[in-house]
Amino acid sequence: MAPKKKKDIGYMNKYVYDAFLWTFSVLVELFFREVHPRGSWKVPKEGPVLFVCAPHANQFVDPLILMRVVKKETERRIHVLTAEKSMKRKFVGTMAAASGAVPVGRAMDKTRPASGKIYLPDAVNDPLLVRGVGTNFEANDFQVGGSLVLPKVNNVAASAEILEIKGPEEIRLKRPFKGGVAMQQLTGRNDMTEDGIFVNGKSSAIGPAPGYEGTVFQIAPKLNQTEVYDAVHTVLHRGGTIAIFPEGGSHDRTELLPLKAGVAIMSLGTVASKPDCNLKIIPVGMNYFHAHKFRSRAVIEFGNAIEVPVELAQRFQAGERREAIGQMLETIREGLISVTVTAPDYDTLMLIQAVRRLYNPKGTKLPLPRVVELNRRLIQGYNKYKDDPRIVDLKKEVLSYNAQILALGVRDHQVQYARVSGVTCFFLFWYRLVKLCLLSIFVVPGTLMFGLVFLTSKWYSKRKARQALAESNVKVQARDVLATWKLLVAMAVAPLVYTYYVVLITWLYHYNRVFGFLPDGLRKRYLIMAQVMIYPTVTYAALRFGEAALDIFKSLGPLIKMVNPWTGNELAKAQARREKLAERITDIINTLGPEMFDDFHSKRIISDPFTQSPPATPPRQKSKADAEREAPEPVESYDFPASPTSPTSDRNGLHKNESFTDLANQDIFSTRPSTPKKHHSRRPSGGFGQGFQLKPFSTIDGNLDEVSKRIKSGMRSRGHRRSSVEDWHQEEESGATTPRSEASHDELTMSRKER
Known part of the structure; x- marks a missing residue:
């Protein structure tokens, strides 16, 4: 019997892929309240595409959401690069392999403790030299290209690549360890800054602290990724799509991790081996709102396509690998920054979100894409002006306001209840309480039935988070694995729970007709089918x-506080403080915004709520009947431009998630540009038969009176031309023709035929 042929890396069966994606899409739709794609029109419908996604905030959920959005928006299937460690899991690995995933080995997944300790003998003058105590660097575990990994401090572990092995107790690094923590671990000293720079510079002491023997460490091997690169090149050369998370692994940090060189090597290698492949790199921002929580929201934003310069790929192939890879990584990083919301730390992110809520004092509900864009711009402004005295003082005021509402036990959007009178709050409280009781009739049975699944998934996901945190060098709280394991556990436990209920009720019916609640004579097969549904x-x-009941329940607390005279007064003070703070934030943004964004006024995300100028009243539009009375011939013979908001506008070209009436239609937020209306003008001809043409309406700037004047002028000139043609016919009948008039007659006849 002939041996079974081994499948190629990344082999995809499209039917299995679609079935797998449909199954998990149901779970994604249940877990997330809303997943909004933005910029999906930027994804090419054909040709090779490399999706570069960040931040990787949801371990196995990120690829599912990306696959679902791309399949729904562009009908394309994606090969996702997946960690080899994940591919070895029984269920996850089987599903990933069936969907065409490409396994990628990661050195950090294969780190193991090494014997002995290491230190820097001359950290000031030669930080690349590492010396060991009780080590054997000539063993098989150590190899050029591998890495030395230091113990984790604050869930971060420093590492450095090995350049040369000089002996059993001496190694030279390719680049030095970075950061003050790593230098303290390797020298036992504390006379350096947070960046690892010694305070006294070259005059500092050379060796480690007296009596310091070094630190324990781990070793990570060098991996050969040739097969992975070949598989990626094959898929892209065939016009397929690849998705990669270049940060290397999932994490729950607020900033992007350093990008791995693999994404640059893949893109440069693809173009170098086939320069005319027309590879497009699409940066994808995975923007979540509480990614680990049930019924959260997400915005998947696609950035502008990045093309790989052929010259850069040729430099990469010619041996200038380091320069080419560095330049390509920087280009990709800039693309990712344009579609993600990154903050230096969690406190800064919370500050920005608080400012964003205060910058919308009217309480208008913004679409998710606008929220993401507003957060991004606020972070850019904060990073630029964070040392400005106005920003420093504003930060203190915002943090103080947050502390005040936290002490009151309310959220920022609930402070608005202070505007409502106590009597109204009293009746509103009882109305919502009754509504909550009615909703509970539908909520309680399902909650009791499915409660075991919720509890089990929550317990097991937290257990997996603790395990992932212990194994990772970059995670903070390992929240990036919570959503994944909640879904996986629910998939396994929910069918078991339903099966248990079906068996239990069927047995009770056979035993005592479910305590007499069900009649005799029911067939068990129908009883089972009914339970399954x-x-x-x-x-x-x-x-x-x-969902509705929980929102109502959360609103009862502030209503009770408003009815209470003491707490109601505190809420009123918080509301007054909020209004002043919102006005102050708006003034600062209006002052600094134009300095940073050239399109601040023309494309501002939120209109100034404190402006006193009333909106301009648009001029009255003339009706079709008015135009018919003024025109010398029926207006049906002309192509009048349709207004974007008129019923005759062409909406078929719009994306399914958008409409012209949606706030997200602004050009910096819409997922695709509007389709221009095609006007079919008459074919131009010479002589008297040439029709007039209207000038572009864009220069009129919305003045419909000017439009009407131009139409009347065009009609009038056309009437004059027709009068001259009729006079010419009279002259022709009398025989008074000239060579010029005969030529004009030929042109007129041709024009009429063309028309």
Whole structure:
């Protein structure tokens, strides 16, 4: 019997892919309340595409969401680069392999403790030299291209690549360890800055601290990724799509991790081996709002396509690898920054979100893409002006306001209840309480039935988070694995729970007709089929009604505080403080915004709520009947431009998630540009038969009176030309023709035929 042929790396069966994606899309839709794609029109419909995604905030959920969005928007299937460690998991690995995933080995997944300790003998003059105590660097575990990994401090572990092995106790690094923490670990000294620079410079002491023997360490091997690169090149050369998360692994940090060189090597290698492949790199921002929480929201933003310069690929192939890779990585990093919201730390991110809420004092509900764009611009402004005295003082005031509402036990959007009178709050409280009780009728049965699944998934996901945190060098709280394991556990436990209920009710019916609640004579097959349909329906109803019930329940607390005279007064003070703070934030943004963004006024995300100038009243538009009365011939013979908001506008070219009436239609937020209306003008001809043409309306700037004047003028000139033609016919009948008039007659006849 002939041996079974081994499948190629990244082999994809499109039917299995679609079935897998449909199954998990149901779970994604249940877990997330909203997933909004933005900029999906930028994804090419054909040709090789390399999706570069960041931040990697949801371990196995990120690829699922990306695959779902791309399949729905462009009908394209993606080969996702997946960690080899994940591919070895039984369930996850099987599903990933069936969907065409490409396994990638990671050196950090294969780190192991090494014997002995290491230190820097001359950290000031030669930080590349590492010396060991009780080590054997000539063992097989150590190799050029591998890495030395230091112990984690604050969940961060420094590492450096090995350049040369000089002996059993001496190694030379390719680049030195970075950061003050790493220098303290390797020298036992504390006379350096946070960046690892010694305070006294070259005059500092040379060796480690007296009596310091070094630090324990781990060794990471060098991996050969040739097969992976070849598989990626093959897929892209065939016009396929690849998705990669260049940070290397999932994390829950607020900033982007350093990008791995693999994404640059793949893109440069693809173009170098086939310069005419027309490879497009699409940066993708995975922007979540509480990514690990159930029924959260996400915005998947696609950036502008990045093309790989052929000259850069040729330099890469010619041996200038380091320069070419560095330049390509910087280009990709800039593309990712344009579609992600990154902050230096968690406190800064919380500050920016608080400012964003205060910058919208009217309480207008913004679409998710606008929220993401506003956060991004606020972070850019904060990073530029964070040392400005106005920003420093404003930061203190915002943090103080947050502390005040936290002490009151309310959220920022609930402070608005202070505007409502106590009597109104009293009746509103009882109205919502009754509404909550009615919703509970639909929520409680499903909650009791599915509660075991919720508890099990939450417990197991936290357990996996602790395990991932212990194994990772970059995670803060390992929240990036929570959503993944909640979904996986729910997939496994939910069918078991439903099966248990079906068996239990069927047995009770056989034993005592479910305590006499069900009549005799029911066939068990129909009873089982009814349960199979009822249980998921009850659970889904509990989910949908539970969302509304939870929102109502959260609103009861502030209403109670408003009815209470003491706490109501505190809420009123918080509301007054909020209004002053919002006005102050708006003034600062209006002052500094134009200095940073050239399009601040023309494309501002939120209109100034404190402006006193009333909106301009648009001129009255003339009706079709008015135009018919003024025109010398029926207006149906002309192509009048349709207004974007008129019923005759062409909306078929719009994306399914958008409309012209949506706030997200602004050109910096819309997912695709509007389709221009095509006007079919008459074919131009010479002589008297040539029709007039209207000038572009864009120069009129919305003045419809000017439009009307130009139309009348065009009609009038056309009437004069027709009068001259009629006079010419009279002259022709009398025989008074000239060579010029005969030529004009030929042109007129031709014009009429063409028309």
